[in-house]
Amino acid sequence: MWLYLTPSRRLLSLRRSLIQYRSITLENSARKAAVDKVISPFRSICGKDNVSLGEAIREQHGKDESVHRCRPPDVVVFPRCVEEVSALAKVCHDHNLPIIPFGTGTGLEGGVGAVQGGVCFSLRNMDQILNLHPEDFDVTVEPGVTRKALNAYLRDTGLWFPVDPGADASLCGMAATSASGTNAVRYGTMRENVMNLEVVLSNGTVIHTAGKGRRPRKTSAGYNLTNLFVGSEGTLGIITKTTLRLYGVPEAMVSAVCSFPSVQAAVDSTVQILQTGVPIARIEFLDDVMIDACNKFSSLSYPVTPTLFLEFHGSEHSLEEQVSTAEEITQSNEGSDFQWARDAETRNRLWKARHDAWYAAQALRPGCKIIVETKKDLLESRLTGPIAGHVGDGNFHCLMVVDPNDPDELHQVHLFTERLARRALAMDGTCTGEHGVGLGKRVLLCEEVGPLAIQVMKGLKDSLDPRNLMNPGKILQRGEL
């Protein structure tokens, strides 16, 4: 790019870079001085053992499971309760230090990278499950509680929390990224299932978005602060408690796999199943490349052709009806016979192919990593990566397998994923269905919502976090603040 400038322009550009470099260096040294000052107050708030400057710890807390490189914070703190979180945040606020909340580090958009350094708040010590109300179908959890831990806790009550992203993620982290899972088509995503949040703002103020301890199943009281914070990716506050909507464990579950001669047939079947009102719990699509990878990886022998994985939840009677309706539809779209499974062990085996998709795709090219992108429109695909996704929500993941040490390939794939997201936007969709905006999709967010909505988002950010300390560099771009 630099070579295309005329000599005088090159000089200007060089000067600008030098000035930027100098201001970043000044920023860095100011920040380092601030960090030195806060270590002692941190230690007195949460104890010496819960403040870490160690390189290994900082690096662990500077990256997630995405392809974005590690951006370690300057210090990691491990508060044990919301009072400590609030006190630590006040100290950071007084010294203008960035605050980055950290749950399980299983995000996929680089959301925990400390792009401007600062203090990582690792919330894993706050791991209590509080206030279960089985007859009201709600429970409150702290950030150290993961979704599997919650469901294990609930196993005697007949209740469960169905949102199931791939990772065993922190539930508060899932609230922060508005996570979704394979059964969103029936049970919804975090947006529909978070009833209340306890949030610590950048200046240490603790608020309860729906009122302290409250858990009404519906409300029309005031602005919807709860859903403002859901999906805010740590840029508006630190979530220290979330109250979740629970569901009854289905009486029975049946899974089925069905192969189709074409992508269109599979998609038509999906649309028709939804149209007939079958309350399908999971409907997942795998394309032929993906199935082939899964067969190789998990030693299975599914026909190498577009495939749907379906799961039905309900009472024994309703299952019979649901399955027979679905089977009629798939057969009318030239789908193969259903491969069935009823008991837990066989169902797990059937779904193994879908769950191992990530690893199967990676195994197609050993030594490579995956950039995962979502794409709404399957039909116009010219994709070369294998596709797997939640077809019931119109949400696909195109698993681009890439060599991280090959900058050319990375660049090509990056351009490709942007085109992919733009195609989704062109079909009235979204640039991110599940993973959040994080670092990589900020430009696409502007294209998606438009400059006026971005201005409103900026206004909200300014009002809640005027010093831009909360997870800077995510969701909104630097120039917008």
Next chain:
Amino acid sequence: MSGRVLVGVKRVIDYAVKIRVKADNTGVVTDGVKHSMNPFCEIAVEEAVKLKEKKLVKEVVAVSCGPQQSQETIRTALAMGADRGIHVEVSGKDYETLGPLQVSKIMAALAKKEDAQLIILGKQAIDDDCNQTGQMTAALLDWPQGTFASEVTLDGDKIKVVREIDGGLETIKINTPAVLTADLRLNTPRYATLPNIMKAKKKKIANVKPADLGVNLTSRLEVLKVEDPPQRQAGMKVETVEDLVGKLKEAGKV
């Protein structure tokens, strides 16, 4: 073989809880701590219910020995599909010293009283890790035992059991009546669903005292002390192999 299966279920501290030792070192903190069914007992109940669903047994009876709260554990077993429960009331000092020997005497007495053809237990409890009750029960009844079962197949009046042992898997064939103990990979226990929990409330739980079964609960063991494992010490980095050997010699390890 059609008949009655007794399944033992034990109420223990939930596996996800961080255990804390009491300040007086006499035991662990149990007050206010979440309790649930021992995970291996869940697997045992699941296996019994599966046998009933396959119509290989007629009735599944869940048994628990302990205080009032043990009834919750029996209710969970009923919600998973057991037909009725027996709560053997043991509380106070007797409950503190209750161990595999007493429980196996109780199970043996119940097996005779209820005319059971099969007893399925978890291989061990996660609080004491004894791994003794199944074996002792079989010995007291003079029944064959299939312990550490990872696969159970009923074959006429015999049972084929695949056992997980140190060297791999061992397959044995035993006569009935028999005692089986469930290992981890035997099955995946079902979750209790709300409709089943509601149905379970209507199922019967009988109350029995150990004295009624002619069982003496006196323990021959006395717990002297319970303490935490030693705190893990920080490691040390050395520059060379010679340093490493030197340090090991200093510590008397070499």
